[in-house]
Amino acid sequence: MADHIHIVSFDVPFPADYGGVVDVFYKVKALHELGIKVHLHCFEYGRGEQTELEKYCAEVYYYTRQEGHKGFSLQLPYIVASRNDEQLWKRLEADNYPVFFEGVHCTYGLSSGAVTKKNIAIRLHNTEFEYYKQLGKWETSLVRKAYMQHESRLLKRYEATLKDYRILSISQNDCSTYQKTFKAGNISYLPAFIPNTIVTSKTGKGNFVLYHGNLSVAENEKTASWLLEKVFHELETPFVIAGKNPPDRLVELAQKYPHTCMVVNPGEDELNDLMQKAQVHVLPSMIQSGIKLKLLNALFKGRHVIANNAMLNGTGLEAACQLANNPTEMKYQIFRLFHKEFTDDDVQIREGLLQNNFNNRKNAEQLMRALQ
Template identity: 25%
Template sequence: MKQLHIISFNYPYPPSYGGIIDVYYKIKSLSDLGIKIHLHCFIDEVPSTIDPEVKEITETVFFYKKKKNPLLYFSGIPFAVAIRNSQVLLKNLEKNKAPILFEGLQTTHIMRLLKDNGHKLYLRYHNNETEYYKGLSFSEKNVFKKLIYKIESLKYTGYQKKILKKFESVFCLSEKEYNEVQAHSENAHLIHIFHGNESVKELEKKGKYFLFHGDLTTADNKRALNDAIDLFKTLPQYKLVVASDRATEDIKRKISTAENISLTPIQTTENLHRLLEDAHANILISYQNSGTKVKLFNTLYHSRFIIINENITDDPVLKSLCLLGSDMDEIRQQIIASAEKEYQDTEKRKEILEKNHSDKAKAKEIIKIIFKN
């Protein structure tokens, strides 16, 4: 029986944002192929129940509360790493000598205590955290947060160099990150994002609105949405739906000032898919160059036109399935042009996505690397 510990930076359900989508559907795909998963989650508050969707694909599930000590900002290691530290986690890992897959560098605090103890160690490299926090610092308007993100970026610079070499393999999401890790540590493997989609949705040629969706507590998404709102205020003839379960009060106030813009919760994967299926075009903007954004896949499988800027993906094939705007003026032109078009790319997407981005194929590759078969 093949078993695997997975240490997640958060509880991976519902899979509605960012790296959590990758975590959940990776677990599901590995479980479907017979791997017994022992899931360890760092969380703010322990949930009262484990969702049946998670129970079904795991052997065991453990929760560990993130530390809330603000003095950890002064730690020599990144704050996001320092708060995810647990002696109970160590004890639970020692009960079973299965390999360990760390989801993101922020889960790796216990690495120094796992030397020579029989575990094979693997990393899912979700971001170049140095570049990620540098981007957050650039996008953030709050001076204090801007400084915190800048310091976190500097801490990760040394931390990444030191720790990446300690893994048997590092599974990278994108070509850019694969090349960075391989040049430094020579243990990189390119395993694209797990996204949970199996077939491209057949849709009518016209949708009802433009859609922006994402986690609106992150500085990058907030900046992108602010730009999108400003843009749609100049396009009152078009409706923009903003979908998020994490909208801040300032975002809610700004949305309320525009008659053609509305905010709706996501809540479930099914609801997100419905929102995507009803959208005529999607606005995906990022100011961080960090490979392919997870939400691009849901959009490609379940919606029509996708208007992106350069930072949404570094994959030229995926870019060919989207409408590209290098700045907000070009994005504005793409909005106007797409509003008049009928969507007719279903077959092209099927050919590319179902051949090259299957979750099952990616899970098989991970199993082959970890279990050497």
């Protein structure tokens, strides 16, 4: 097993405060704990340099992402074309250490021929062309919708060129899609790296239902609105929506329902407290992609979890959740679980399932074996 690795990250992975960078940060940390010297390369576009990363890395480099027209290309997806830096490619080629690209976002050096190493792998965070296609469906801005559709077409063409590389996907579904769509033959599942190590769910009962997410993201806003208009408009069950930067229209919609509370921009401690006090977590998704780390958070910290197929498919976590794919099923499961005690047996079953799949040390070892 190699004792050095280059990791090229699409963003600065600290603070670990949203899905993609959570996986990157806790991967870096797990590799460090294995004794691997991590050479981290970050594209920076607003998060700044972070001294915390130096605790876990032999070296940390930052590169400016070429945003706006500077990163535009007629041939390449914007998320790829905007992450190009000659100094980065030279550093990767200067030694024989393996390279791990975080997302197709960071693979410009492969498409241009600037990186010619053989011991590389790509982390697939999503089937990106499908992700952008689905995002476009939920955009209300015609300009943003057109951009998402255009990016999806470019991504499908671009992702097809990566099929012969070693790929480690974050979900089983993404493996299947790459195998079927691109005939990828060297792809396997590597679970997400996560902050939680033990289940801290409280036994007993809570007294409200919780939905949480980054509410400035169109999909999450639509999900919260759907829950209010299609599920909780007929239920009198206390309902809390918590998340970052909700748009005014969502705040106004929530205020129409006397049993609904909106918690705007909760801090980490406040959100953890809400998650542990909730009786039921409702986590439907409008988009099927990768794995949602908010689902893992709810399973490690919360009581009962209700989710739909789009959230659960390919995660291996179906047995830990109650399935609801439409408003009728969602209302039934909320009614059923709101008064159902969460027991020690529930905690033990959940812990066994999660620890079997989401063991950071075991998964770090799997990553390094893939790069041999």
